[in-house]
Amino acid sequence: MDTQQPAQLIKQERREARRQEKATAEHRRKLKRLYRRIALWSLVALVVGGGILGMVRLASRPPQDKVPVITVDSISEGDWVKGNQSAKVVLIEYSDFQCPACAFYYPILKKLSEEFEDKVAIAYRHFPLPIHQNAKPAAYAVEAAGRQGKFWEMHDLIFNSQKEWKDKINPAGIFESFAKELDLNMEQFVNDSKSKEIKKKIDDSYQAAVRLGLNSTPTFFLNGKKIANPRNYEDFRNVIIQVINENP
Numbered sequence: 001m002d003t004q005q006p007a008q009l010i011k012q013e014r015r016e017a018r019r020q021e022k023a024t025a026e027h028r029r030k031l032k033r034l035y036r037r038i039a040l041w042s043l044v045a046l047v048v049g050g051g052i053l054g055m056v057r058l059a060s061r062p063p064q065d066k067v068p069v070i071t072v073d074s075i076s077e078g079d080w081v082k083g084n085q086s087a088k089v090v091l092i093e094y095s096d097f098q099c100p101a102c103a104f105y106y107p108i109l110k111k112l113s114e115e116f117e118d119k120v121a122i123a124y125r126h127f128p129l130p131i132h133q134n135a136k137p138a139a140y141a142v143e144a145a146g147r148q149g150k151f152w153e154m155h156d157l158i159f160n161s162q163k164e165w166k167d168k169i170n171p172a173g174i175f176e177s178f179a180k181e182l183d184l185n186m187e188q189f190v191n192d193s194k195s196k197e198i199k200k201k202i203d204d205s206y207q208a209a210v211r212l213g214l215n216s217t218p219t220f221f222l223n224g225k226k227i228a229n230p231r232n233y234e235d236f237r238n239v240i241i242q243v244i245n246e247n248p
Helices: 004-059 100-119 135-146 151-160 172-181 186-193 196-211 233-246
Strands: 080-082 089-095 120-126 219-222 225-227
Touching: 080 151, 089 100, 089 233, 100 120, 100 151, 100 233, 120 196, 135 151, 135 172, 135 186, 135 196, 151 172, 172 186, 219 233
Parallel strands: 089 120
Antiparallel strands: 080 120, 089 219, 219 225
């Protein structure tokens, strides 16, 4: 009897068993890779499909879902107005006397008023921002001058000298010098500058601007609709001419 033959058979069986184990393990690895690919492509399809659905829903939203246009009422009783109050074109400015951008637009508005005269009414509304410590005192001074018929004159003096008073701890002396220059009754001017009525008017105007959602100055409304601030005089002039032509 050949004793080596069983031993050789046992070795062959072991080799075959190891080969099958390796084949089985490789098959399992391939299945795992396939499952991962399927899961990945399913996730991609889900994301893409969700994005497309989201875009479709966004595009199909009804008009009322859009951001509303900010509008304001026309000239009110407390507004200071240049030009014809009955004009068909009304420009309302929410402004801050200490704001550098407002000082930039001040000569532009002055020139627009001179050019268009009675075709356009330009109204000033107070919006003294909290970051400007002297904006309210300036507004009080202008309103006090307004009680003696010199609102626009004080308005111009204060804007023209903004660099002189904007960083003062107490600008009252400068504003009083302007009042003297305008030949105002000084006792009345000082009392009016400190009056509760004028302070309330400024605060009410500020709160009205906040309720509109305003957060910067100057902000302009042309015939009730908020407009983007024109870059210069010519741009502003063209915007106004367009509205004049639309309201013959």
